[in-house]
Amino acid sequence: YPVESIRNFSIIAHVDHGKSTLADRLLEITGTIAKTHHNKQVLDKLQVERERGITVKAQSASLFYSHEGANYLLNLIDTPGHVDFSYEVSRSLSACQGVLLVVDANEGIQAQTVANFYLAFEAQLAIIPVINKIDLKNADPERVEKQIEKLFDIPIDECVRISAKQGTNVEKVLQKVIEKIPPPQCNTADPLKALVFDSTFDHYRGVIANIALFGGEIQKGHKVVSAHTKKRYEVNEVGILTPNEQPTHKLYAGQVGYLIAGMKEVTEAQIGDTLFLYKQPVEPLPGFKSAKPMVFAGMYPVDQTEYNNLKSALERLTLNDSSVTVHRDSSLALGAGWRLGFLGLLHMEVFNQRLEQEYNMSVIVTAPTVPYKAVLSSAKLIKDRRAVQKDMLYIDERRVILKYLFPLNEIVVDFYDALKSLSSGYASFDYEDAGYQAADLIKMDILLNGNPVEELATIIHNDKAYATGKFLCERLKDAIPRQLFEIAIQAAIGKKIIARETLKAYRKNVVAKCYGGDITRRMKLLKRQAEGKKLMRKIGNVEVPRDAFIRVLKRQ
Ligand code: GDP
Ligand code: MG
Numbered sequence: 001y002p003v004e005s006i007r008n009f010s011i012i013a014h015v016d017h018g019k020s021t022l023a024d025r026l027l028e029i030t031g032t033i034a035k036t037h038h039n040k041q042v043l044d045k046l047q048v049e050r051e052r053g054i055t056v057k058a059q060s061a062s063l064f065y066s067h068e069g070a071n072y073l074l075n076l077i078d079t080p081g082h083v084d085f086s087y088e089v090s091r092s093l094s095a096c097q098g099v100l101l102v103v104d105a106n107e108g109i110q111a112q113t114v115a116n117f118y119l120a121f122e123a124q125l126a127i128i129p130v131i132n133k134i135d136l137k138n139a140d141p142e143r144v145e146k147q148i149e150k151l152f153d154i155p156i157d158e159c160v161r162i163s164a165k166q167g168t169n170v171e172k173v174l175q176k177v178i179e180k181i182p183p184p185q186c187n188t189a190d191p192l193k194a195l196v197f198d199s200t201f202d203h204y205r206g207v208i209a210n211i212a213l214f215g216g217e218i219q220k221g222h223k224v225v226s227a228h229t230k231k232r233y234e235v236n237e238v239g240i241l242t243p244n245e246q247p248t249h250k251l252y253a254g255q256v257g258y259l260i261a262g263m264k265e266v267t268e269a270q271i272g273d274t275l276f277l278y279k280q281p282v283e284p285l286p287g288f289k290s291a292k293p294m295v296f297a298g299m300y301p302v303d304q305t306e307y308n309n310l311k312s313a314l315e316r317l318t319l320n321d322s323s324v325t326v327h328r329d330s331s332l333a334l335g336a337g338w339r340l341g342f343l344g345l346l347h348m349e350v351f352n353q354r355l356e357q358e359y360n361m362s363v364i365v366t367a368p369t370v371p372y373k374a375v376l377s378s379a380k381l382i383k384d385r386r387a388v389q390k391d392m393l394y395i396d397e398r399r400v401i402l403k404y405l406f407p408l409n410e411i412v413v414d415f416y417d418a419l420k421s422l423s424s425g426y427a428s429f430d431y432e433d434a435g436y437q438a439a440d441l442i443k444m445d446i447l448l449n450g451n452p453v454e455e456l457a458t459i460i461h462n463d464k465a466y467a468t469g470k471f472l473c474e475r476l477k478d479a480i481p482r483q484l485f486e487i488a489i490q491a492a493i494g495k496k497i498i499a500r501e502t503l504k505a506y507r508k509n510v511v512a513k514c515y516g517g518d519i520t521r522r523m524k525l526l527k528r529q530a531e532g533k534k535l536m537r538k539i540g541n542v543e544v545p546r547d548a549f550i551r552v553l554k555r556q
Helices: 019-029 047-052 083-093 111-122 141-152 170-180 304-320 345-359 415-422 462-479 510-514 519-534 548-553
Strands: 006-013 059-067 070-078 098-104 126-132 193-202 206-215 217-219 223-226 232-234 237-241 245-248 250-252 256-260 274-277 295-301 325-331 335-342 363-365 388-396 399-405 441-448 458-461 487-493 496-503 536-539 542-545
Touching (some): 019 070, 019 126, 047 345, 070 170, 083 111, 098 111, 098 170, 193 304, 206 250, 304 335, 441 462, 458 462, 462 548
Parallel strands (some): 098 126
Antiparallel strands (some): 059 070, 217 250, 295 335
């Protein structure tokens, strides 16, 4: 495939507007996957993606397409839509010359439609608007096209109306891709220049790097050097994703594919790195801005003997999710662990779930916090969250974009859920960093029978301490099962107690009740209790379920 017949593009959109479904149809039309009734979001391969029904990881696939006698090699990257995973989108765009901007014909332009449009626009990519779900009875493609014209300055006649679900007009999308998206500008005769834009760690084969070739060619046996580490490797395998790894003889300039080159250590594969041929150095590509974490939490092994296993699991998973920052940390109560930075609470939940599902790790996670700068001395809905309105822009008579300045900690935990329920699902939300500002903040502890719960210690605005303290105590009372003794649940600022709840002792003894009865039933109960205990964390003499902390912190 000569460079002129290659097209590299991403599918971007707001959550649920149909990116992954459109990818399914494109894979089917090009014969990349068999057409069956069961193809649903096939590029969402991770267990967490299938369970939650959302894409969290960008995924590439190469397609072969013939049109009017010419053969094309298309490389598509399906991306996540949620704001917490926008780092995946921006990295994917570095391997592309164009995007399909998918917009739901019923919902119209939403917050991540705007955010993703600007990512593509700033990267100077060709943008093809695709109006999806025209089969819905409330679909209003005309209105959406007007929004696109008004907000993005793209002429209405450039939009393609489709139903990804039913396959209507999907072929037209492919024709637009060929017409409107330019082929990559690079040359096979140049020296090798390959951008590592993603990586996974495979238990048997080590690091698998996703690469985009900006020059030259690469094949098994070549010696390549990492611009970042200066280390040299021999290439074991190259290939394309269809969407599973399929080895090929070579990869050429303009192509997107994968490479395996005996990198056994996770630290050897840097995302954003440039690879070149041994003794043929090139100017490295600019790489990526590092992600800016918004939410921080401590992470500790449930059992300290698991420390090293958790460490290597963390390294491998962060290789595949480079937006997570990891620093060593330790705590009196929890032992040695890490402080992790995430792009949002959903990101944090997904990361924990992946650790459990893909690496079989069980961990203790402390309450999420946002970064503050502290100066130590010697000693709607919207008002309630300390926001200041900045801007307002009408997209049409029914949609408006509001811009507010918020303290970050007011939005990280549950703002999105609250906004969705208040607006019956109509409002959507995106955010970016606006810097630090001075505020009247204090540290509040939560105590169980006088022992501080490290996971729940928070920095909070003075005006909100009493209400939040009371709320946390009430919530915690519901989240902790009764135990054999009374438990005092208190909120404290320094030595001062500002709220209290009491959890009464429980009297019945499950085991005693059936003692002397059926022995297998008794064993079963004891086993269940032992399993339950593993998921408990002991604070003083009080046992707290591990998931209690996140449950307590969600407001509804
Ligand atoms: P993504 O988050 O953008 O990847 O969206 P998905 O592809 O996961 O689709 C979200 C939901 O919209 C799924 O339930 C799809 O079945 C549904 N969907 C996608 N395309 C269409 C369409 O053309 N028509 C209808 N009615 N539903 C669609
Ligand atoms: Mg998706």
